[in-house]
Amino acid sequence: MQQWTGDSKNQIIFCGPSNRSVDLVARLVIDKLGSKAPPIVIMYGSAIEQLTYPIPGRASVSRRNIRDAKADTYLVENGVVLHNIIRQDGKPYAARLKELDKQISDDVSMIEEMDKSTRGPLKTTIEDIKEYKDIQSKATKEELPKYDVIFCTTSLVANPKVLKATKDRVYQLIIDESGMCSEPSTIVPIIATSAKQIVLIGDHKQLRPIITCKEAARLGLGTSLFERYSRNHLYKTMLKEQYRMHPKICEFPSKHFYDGELRTHPGVGTSPKLQMWPHTIDGHCPHVFCHIEGDEQTLTVKTEAGNEQSKFNDAEVKQVVINLFPNNHYL
Incomplete structure (x- = not known):
């Protein structure tokens, strides 16, 4: 949890380019810290929320992308997903939200299952949907200030609901996988939150921003803010010990990309060796082409x-x- 800093800024926003990258860290916080974890909340965009709470006439996530877009089941089960929290019993707007959820869900089912010529009139009016969105917005803005750490994507940080709920409250902004975030997608949350401390985490030598427009890439959009800072060695700290690769495999990227600074943790590569062809002089080869x-x-x-x-x-x-x-x- 944040120490008192003498002002009202006491929240952390942890964000990344995708829900998956953010969900992974949120899961680790719950798993590793358990009851010692600070109060955390996961905020998903409206597209994911509408997979559970659909609204008639609103665009939904395509079936092709549903696996990547759905809310993380583990986080849902642990009760840290915002759009479920605001519907919990005892929350100020829960009763009306659930009432409208039921009404809207019935209408959506009718639309999907019946032919337009045979179905009856829908119960949900434009006024109902407007009320529904207003209540969601109010519930979100009142709930977010209760948490020490907010997890969301970089694009969601600039959402008006997030900005109003966290105004003058964000002490630290952490952007994970920032080496693959375009410069604008990194700058927007930095400016929007007015955070006192900014932490960029990533590795531009592994993944860089995916820019499909050749002209934009030529003009420099493919270079992340993280990479620019890394080139200038501004406030840069390299994590030099890795746990993922066998020492023999690590030798190549360490020499050619990390100036020989990347080291392997002593515990890596000590498991029983697989006897694979071809063999090196010492009788073992950790990689085969x-x-x-x-x-x-x-x-x-x-x-x-x-x-x-x-x-x-x-x-x-x-x-x-x-x-x-x-x-x-x-x-």
Whole structure:
């Protein structure tokens, strides 16, 4: 939790370019800190909220993107998702919100299930939807100030509801994966929150902003604010110890991208070694490059988001198995 700083700024906003990046950190806070965690809340955009609480006539997330867009189940179960919190019993606007939720849900079901020529009149009026949105806005603005840490995407930080609820309250703004955030998407939350302290976290040598417009990329939009600061060595701190790669694999990126500064934690690579071809002098090779020519196949897989296309290559699978288990006689 934030220490008293002598002014009213006492909240932290943790944001990132995607819901997934933010959800991951929120889950870690709950898992690692448990009961010692500060009060946190996750705020999703209206597109995700409308997956649970749809509004007639409003655009919804496409089935193709529903898996990436839906609220994190673990966070929902832990009761830290804002659009569910404002509907909890005892909250000032919960009763009316749930009443309108039921009415609107019935109308949405009628629209989806019945032919227009046979269905009856909808109960929900334009005035009802306006009231619904007004109540949501009021509930959000009254609820957000109660939390020490607010998790959301960089684009949502500048939402008027967030700005009004956190005005003059944000002490620290943390932008995760900022190496892949475009400069405008980083600058907007910095200016909007007037935070006293800004922390940018990322690695522009792994992922940079995805800019589809060639002219915009040529003019520099592909360079993040994080990268600009890194180039000038302004307030830069490098985390030099990694836990993900075997030391032998780490040698290459460390030498060619990180000036030899990237080190491997002593505990990495100490597990029993797989005997893989080809062997090095010491009898072990942590990585293998194999040339495989196979046909990519497509399989239709049924998921909660609908039918999706999954691609696979049998030749690649068989080669991996051969490398791992050279004495397997069933191949």
